[in-house]
Amino acid sequence: MNSIVIVREIWDTRDLVGDVVGGDGELKGNLLTRFEPEDLNALEMALQIKDQQGGKVTVISIHPSRDVDVLREALYRDVDEAIRLDDPQFAALDTLGMAHLFSSAIQKVGDYQLVLTGISIPEGENAFLGNQIATLLGLPHASYVDALEGIDETGVTCKRGIEGGYETVRLPLPAVLVVGVALLKDDPRTPRTAKARLKLKHRKTAIPTWGSADLDASHLTPVTTLVKRDTVPQREIESQSIDPEDEAALKAMLNEWRSLR
Amino acid sequence: MSDDERVQVDVIVVGGGPAGLSAAYVLAREGLDVIVIERGETAGSKNVSGLLYGTVLNEMMPGFYERAPIERSIAKRSIGFLGDGVQASICFGTDEWSDPPYNNTFMVYRSQFDKWFAGEVEEADAALLEGMVVDGLIYEGEDEQRKAVGVNIRDDEDFYADVIILADGANALVTSEVFEQLNMRRGKEPQSYALGVKEIIGLPREKIEDRFGLENNEGMAMDLIGSPFEGLVGAGFIYTAKESLAIGFAAKVESIAKCGRTPNEIIDGFKQHPQVRRLIQGGELLEYSAHLIPEGGYRAVPELIGNGVMVVGDAAGLVNMSLYHEGSNLAMASGKLAGEVAAEAKQKGDFSKRTLAAYPEKLEGTFVMQDLKKYQGVPEILDHIPGVFAEYPARACRLLVDYFRVSERSKAVIQKEALKNFLRGLPKIQFGRDLLRARKLM
């Protein structure tokens, strides 16, 4: 059972205080990046299939790494092959353009039963990459997949999140699965961490790069372009602290509330 | 290394801060097989400090400041006193500080600087394993022969090495267990700690340069004592970065607990002092962090070696908490030296405590131990003159303000009154004694 997983590097906004996007629409601060957590879930699913049934896991990413090289991180988790799509012409792609490129790369890798990717909420609120890849490849797909219930030559059964619960669906192979949001910490499906031995082994492993000459480059002009970006100003809350023992102050506060109503 | 052979290298370094990275850099350059294990997702990701002193780094990587992510080189310094509504400061610098090597004093953000340093260490061919925690060491033998032979990596396999360099910083959980296991001598006095708290406040570059009187990439380092630190054994700082300021304080942990204010309240009070407020005005809080600093000084420095281990940097308590508050330089000096000694041990094929003893012996001859020795009385002095961080500075400010008060009274009267105000309520003998003691902080 061979899988191809699309993995992405996204801004790590977890420790930031205050506005992340400046008035000019540029990202502010000393922003670092992290492995898209849903992509990590998708990778874990592929690795579990490999652990149980054997086969190959290939990961594909796009653009040079900013600080967390998700492809190398995937090698540290024992994938068999990592491929980077990189070319100056790939700089300003929209989601559809990316889906075309990834589809072309997936076809070039060939011999696969599953394509997996995360739903990617944090960057651009854009959950369509996986679905568009499925459409372009003419494959069945399921999104918001939380768990695999079973997989064999005839198809894959997976549990997907729906409003208020789950539904279990079955798809023929090959199929595209778009994996849901990050799992709880103690979930048995929690993504594995990198292994020290694999870090030593792969710290210098060369990662092949495929450019426009290697892929179908006929959809590199973005259909959707960014016109502008606005930030929603954060609401200023002025807090006051009042000594609970101080009756006069409490009364004054109540009066102030009344006058506001 | 085949897939089932155990991982055995020359040296494992626990902790990828300035101390551990310096050791690894030296070792890798000497051609040894070295692994650095760092808990942070990336080296430096959770590390906190103010200034970086670069003499040792410049020896290892001449001209490093041309390549490293430095926010600003420090061209001006000041020592300021804050009182209630009054202030005084001395600001100093020389044109030389604006030219290489910039008085070896730099403002860096550790998340970027350590990452760059780690990159150089990898470039030198050390293996850097980030996001991995060492839970403890592996030992062999009994009694005198007992030695460390490897490390347990959390949720992962054990790795083995001839020498383990312990550079796990102020919190030093790993180091502290090794002391028990190898029966290493603790310092004469128990280690004590300061809590360092820092905020990063974003401000446009022009505002920073105007407010602090800076040009280009020049930076300013201000150390401040006085009323915001009432009741604390501690002081504040403001350092300029490119488009942000680092503002914070470091104070003895016990004094924070005793003063009845939370670290947050202390830093807020500091930021609200009128002199400070106008420097940070309009800025936006970008980050908040806190970290321990060992401050027991010379008398708390433990035995630095055991069979198969060497301790470097903050893990060994190598921090000069005098007026200079230097930690980064001492960390790098000790790391570098430990690296050199480990490389010699490799050549001899002998990693016993006896061979490793060259590390503490040589360290004794460097500024690291000499400075720590010179200032060995500092922790005690600070404990005994509680007034040094708040009351005296506030009084000194008041003295200056009173002294320069313009009025139609004669200068003789004004001066006499200023002095009288200064001394009011001050026990003379104690003041004299404190003054003598405080001299030793310089």
Ligand SMILES: Cc1cc2nc3c(=O)[nH]c(=O)nc-3n(C[C@H](O)[C@H](O)[C@H](O)COP(=O)(O)OP(=O)(O)OC[C@H]3O[C@@H](n4cnc5c(N)ncnc54)[C@H](O)[C@@H]3O)c2cc1C
């Ligand atoms: C607020 C503040 C201001 C300061 N200002 C200055 C200043 O102006 N000038 C100055 O010179 N110094 C200053 N210092 C001190 C300086 O930061 C330290 O002396 C210096 O960082 C020590 O380096 P180190 O490598 O020994 O330790 P650290 O920099 O603390 O590095 C230790 C590393 O070990 C890692 N680690 C710990 N445990 C484990 C484990 N079990 N497994 C794997 N990795 C582990 C940590 O993640 C960390 O990266 C300041 C400190 C603070 C907190």
